[in-house]
Amino acid sequence: MVIPLLREYDDATEEASPPATAATAPGGARIDIENVSHWFDVPGGNKLQALDGIDLHVAPGEFVALLGPSGCGKSTLLRLVAGLEPATTGRLAQDGAAITRPDPSRIVVFQDPTLYPWRRVRANVALGPQARGVLRQQAHRVDDALARVGLAEFADAFPHQLSGGMAQRVALARALVNDPRLLILDEPLGKLDSLTRLQMQGELLQLWQRSGFSALLVTHDVEEALFLAQRVVVLSDRPARIVAQLQVDLPYPRHRGHPRLAELRHEALRHLGLDASW
Numbered sequence: 001m002v003i004p005l006l007r008e009y010d011d012a013t014e015e016a017s018p019p020a021t022a023a024t025a026p027g028g029a030r031i032d033i034e035n036v037s038h039w040f041d042v043p044g045g046n047k048l049q050a051l052d053g054i055d056l057h058v059a060p061g062e063f064v065a066l067l068g069p070s071g072c073g074k075s076t077l078l079r080l081v082a083g084l085e086p087a088t089t090g091r092l093a094q095d096g097a098a099i100t101r102p103d104p105s106r107i108v109v110f111q112d113p114t115l116y117p118w119r120r121v122r123a124n125v126a127l128g129p130q131a132r133g134v135l136r137q138q139a140h141r142v143d144d145a146l147a148r149v150g151l152a153e154f155a156d157a158f159p160h161q162l163s164g165g166m167a168q169r170v171a172l173a174r175a176l177v178n179d180p181r182l183l184i185l186d187e188p189l190g191k192l193d194s195l196t197r198l199q200m201q202g203e204l205l206q207l208w209q210r211s212g213f214s215a216l217l218v219t220h221d222v223e224e225a226l227f228l229a230q231r232v233v234v235l236s237d238r239p240a241r242i243v244a245q246l247q248v249d250l251p252y253p254r255h256r257g258h259p260r261l262a263e264l265r266h267e268a269l270r271h272l273g274l275d276a277s278w
């Protein structure tokens with residue numbers, strides 16, 4: 001069942017071989033989240049409220065991080081922005097148009113890279129264009145995306161031949177090949193060892209700076225949020241409400257030991273109800 005898909009891809013790469021050029025950056029999306037609340041149906045006919053009156057605006061090209069206690073509703077908010085489900089109340093819009101369904105201009109990268117183990121790296125990255133039936137025209141973008149995450153030499157590898165960090169880079173390439181206008185990052189570095197995680201924070205930052213997409217990141221790591229984002233939004237316990245928005249007023253690249261980052265970390269932890277003295 002799978003082989004025809006791979007053939008289709010291999011044929012496309014052989015026939016369509018335009019020079020690998022940098023993808024045209026489409027610019028970042030503006031996202032408006034207006035008074036969004038969300039409830040889930042739970043067993044017993046009850047409702048569980050995950051979000052409470054979220055008002056959040058992401059400017060084109062802005063990098064915003066969401067911090068909040070476990071289970072407060074962060075992933076739920078990302079799912080609504082992605083268009084994976086409709087909000088119970090309120091409005092979500094991209095560049096003024098209501099978000100009603102998933103769209104390739106908004107791509108989610110999850111904690112698990114979820115690569116197809118039987119497909120080579122290149123064929124995994126090609127999934128989006130292939131699903132949209134544009135792989136023949138866009139085959140060069142696949143290699144370009146792999147080059148952007150530093151994995152050009154691993155295009156023919158299988159996922160089991162990659163380290164955790166490399167697999168997550170492939171997941172990023174699979175997102176980038178679609179030229180997203182919004183990258184939705186749900187703890188994308190959460191399962192990596194701490195050194196790889198630090199390295200990939202820098203790589204993610206460079207991809208964002210070069211590509212110009214808007215970014216909405218969920219992380220449990222306060223330092224990561226402050227290192228990457230221009231604005232850090234702190235959420236309350238469930239149902240999530242916005243309790244603070246911290247402007248990270250430091251240029252890039254940021255020095256992890258900058259005293260301003262320490263101040264902001266203290267402030268973020270205080271809003272999370274944690275003692276930052278340790």
Ligand SMILES: Nc1ncnc2c1ncn2[C@@H]1O[C@H](COP(=O)(O)OP(=O)(O)OP(=O)(O)O)[C@@H](O)[C@H]1O
Binds near residue numbers: 042048069073074077
């Ligand atoms: N499909 C669903 N049906 C019922 N309840 C759900 C559903 N999805 C999420 N929830 C509940 O909504 C709340 C918020 O979940 P969500 O995954 O958004 O939290 P989170 O902040 O991302 O958590 P974590 O940081 O632990 O990943 C939780 O109580 C969760 O159990």
